[in-house]
Amino acid sequence: MPAKTHLRVILHGKAAGRDDVRSAIEKLRSKGHEVSVRVTWEEGDAIRYAREALENADRDGIDTLVAGGGDGTLNQVVGAVCSQVSGADSVPFSFGLLPLGTANDFAWGIGLDPKNISECLWIAATGAARVMDLGKVNDRIFVNVATGGFGTRVTTETDPGLKRILGGAAYFFTGLNRFSELANCKAEVTGENLSWEGQFLAIAAGNGRQAGGGVPLCPDAKLDDGFLDLTIVPSPAPDQVPDLIGHLMDGGLEQMRRYGAVTARLSECRIETREELQINLDGEPIHGRSFSLKTLPGAIKFRRP
Numbered sequence: 179m180p181a182k183t184h185l186r187v188i189l190h191g192k193a194a195g196r197d198d199v200r201s202a203i204e205k206l207r208s209k210g211h212e213v214s215v216r217v218t219w220e221e222g223d224a225i226r227y228a229r230e231a232l233e234n235a236d237r238d239g240i241d242t243l244v245a246g247g248g249d250g251t252l253n254q255v256v257g258a259v260c261s262q263v264s265g266a267d268s269v270p271f272s273f274g275l276l277p278l279g280t281a282n283d284f285a286w287g288i289g290l291d292p293k294n295i296s297e298c299l300w301i302a303a304t305g306a307a308r309v310m311d312l313g314k315v316n317d318r319i320f321v322n323v324a325t326g327g328f329g330t331r332v333t334t335e336t337d338p339g340l341k342r343i344l345g346g347a348a349y350f351f352t353g354l355n356r357f358s359e360l361a362n363c364k365a366e367v368t369g370e371n372l373s374w375e376g377q378f379l380a381i382a383a384g385n386g387r388q389a390g391g392g393v394p395l396c397p398d399a400k401l402d403d404g405f406l407d408l409t410i411v412p413s414p415a416p417d418q419v420p421d422l423i424g425h426l427m428d429g430g431l432e433q434m435r436r437y438g439a440v441t442a443r444l445s446e447c448r449i450e451t452r453e454e455l456q457i458n459l460d461g462e463p464i465h466g467r468s469f470s471l472k473t474l475p476g477a478i479k480f481r482r483p
């Protein structure tokens with residue numbers, strides 16, 4: 179029988195009414211675990227609640243801080259804590275994930291099944307707390323993947339109403355419809371043994387493997403190897419667009435390499451652009467022209483399958 183734990187769940191308001199969430203929490207409580215819940219009402223609440231958990235971790239005896247939401251919620255919860263304390267040994271609890279977002283890319287990538295919320299909460303309570311890396315872009319962290327380019331703009335410009343109706347397919351739909359408008363970005367990327375310049379369809383730096391609703395942009399990334407997996411997909415010639423998008427969606431990185439995709443495993447790199455570029459950190463957008471990317475090895479402990 180696993181030890182009894184205290185889980186603090188920071189729950190995205192849009193998922194607060196779900197029956198499967200309520201019954202998963204009741205089931206865990208019936209087994210003797212303590213579960214306290216904070217529900218977000220508006221943007222910024224997840225950050226506030228994560229700081230509150232950090233301040234009161236000892237007093238409240240919190241063992242695991244669980245992000246209940248999508249990758250964006252996870253980013254905010256982990257980011258709020260790690261902006262105050264650094265290194266897995268300094269954070270007074272482990273993290274966990276209750277995947278309640280639209281795409282849930284990080285969850286799928288680590289083997290959590292968002293359709294089985296009860297199982298996910300059980301893993302957040304009792305799964306082995308293993309050390310993992312984080313990524314950093316300028317002064318902001320990411321847990322899963324940092325992406326720039328076409329897919330990134332699709333992620334943030336997909337209508338929330340469409341996401342509710344179509345789920346993850348909403349991203350694909352927006353991408354196909356607005357390809358020529360959204361796929362025009364240029365950058366210079368430099369790092370250890372890497373110097374690349376050109377127009378690109380997608381740039382991804384992965385701690386985790388997939389982003390943008392199931393696209394395995396960094397299929398070989400490992401959460402605990404101390405490196406980021408970088409993938410640059412150059413803009414294709416117009417007649418190659420449908421083929422390349424197909425390969426991007428079905429994850430054929432080998433195929434993408436035939437179109438000139440560049441991959442590298444590194445601990446830091448820089449991206450410079452002339453025009454303002456949007457980079458999504460676990461789906462949360464930042465903007466700029468100069469980005470410094472690096473890995474933070476062994477930054478947190480995470481309860482995962």
Ligand SMILES: Nc1ncnc2c1ncn2[C@@H]1O[C@H](COP(=O)(O)OP(=O)(O)OP(=O)(O)O)[C@@H](O)[C@H]1O
Nearest residue numbers: 191218219220221247248249250251279280281282
């Ligand atoms: N109650 C709320 N109302 C509006 N926005 C919220 C609320 N709670 C959190 N947010 C904002 O929602 C974003 C997080 O969304 P999240 O990533 O969890 O869902 P998603 O976009 O559906 O998931 P995914 O990234 O898996 O597609 C954050 O920017 C956060 O500030």
